[in-house]
Amino acid sequence: MESPYSEKVVELFKNPKNVGEIENPDGKAKEGSPACGDMVKLFISVDEETKKITNIKFNSYGCASNIATGSIITEMAKGKTIDEAKKITWEEAAEELGGLPDIKAHCSVLAADALHEAIRDYEERHGIGKGEKPTTEEVVRERLKHVMNPLTGIDVVDSELVESIDLEDGTVSIKVDLAEDHQFAPALKEDIEEKLTVRQDVEKINIDFQG
Numbered sequence: 001m002e003s004p005y006s007e008k009v010v011e012l013f014k015n016p017k018n019v020g021e022i023e024n025p026d027g028k029a030k031e032g033s034p035a036c037g038d039m040v041k042l043f044i045s046v047d048e049e050t051k052k053i054t055n056i057k058f059n060s061y062g063c064a065s066n067i068a069t070g071s072i073i074t075e076m077a078k079g080k081t082i083d084e085a086k087k088i089t090w091e092e093a094a095e096e097l098g099g100l101p102d103i104k105a106h107c108s109v110l111a112a113d114a115l116h117e118a119i120r121d122y123e124e125r126h127g128i129g130k131g132e133k134p135t136t137e138e139v140v141r142e143r144l145k146h147v148m149n150p151l152t153g154i155d156v157v158d159s160e161l162v163e164s165i166d167l168e169d170g171t172v173s174i175k176v177d178l179a180e181d182h183q184f185a186p187a188l189k190e191d192i193e194e195k196l197t198v199r200q201d202v203e204k205i206n207i208d209f210q211g
Helices: 007-014 066-078 080-086 090-096 102-126 138-144 187-194
Strands: 026-034 038-046 053-061 163-166 171-176 204-209
Touching: 007 066, 026 090, 026 102, 026 187, 038 102, 053 066, 066 090, 066 102, 080 102, 138 163, 138 171, 138 187, 171 187, 187 204
Parallel strands: 171 204
Antiparallel strands: 026 038, 038 053, 163 171
């Protein structure tokens, strides 16, 4: 039976590039969730003067397409400036791989989103780009759309796991429709804090589990 994957996908699945983590990265991201079957963690180091990505690593939890797209995205971004890397699209990644089965197209989307989120994380840590804008409820909701509801695999905003968001004097207070003693509560709390603590004007995050 003919394989649905290109030779390049198979090769990168067997011999993935840039696998691992970077200690104390300049930017990092996690996209996807084990609940939906695929997840990518991505880490970048950025030269302070040239703004070029000098090192990039990823960890993938999922199928062959997920591992291959993580490999190709990191190869495409390595050595580029953050502005150049922002322009890398999932379609370009899929094309570099020689195409993906339609049912696996989301894997290239996931890898591209992880790259863009790691860059955003870097910018927010350094107060540049979107990180320069004040934190509003709209900004918090946008950031939380990259936190997955572990029960459904859909983000915590669209799945309505987040009940309310309040901001006052540098404190972000979030009510979550999940029991505090739920097995996923600690990981969810960590994911939410990771998305918001990097913002320059956020001093404290209160997460109130309401389930």
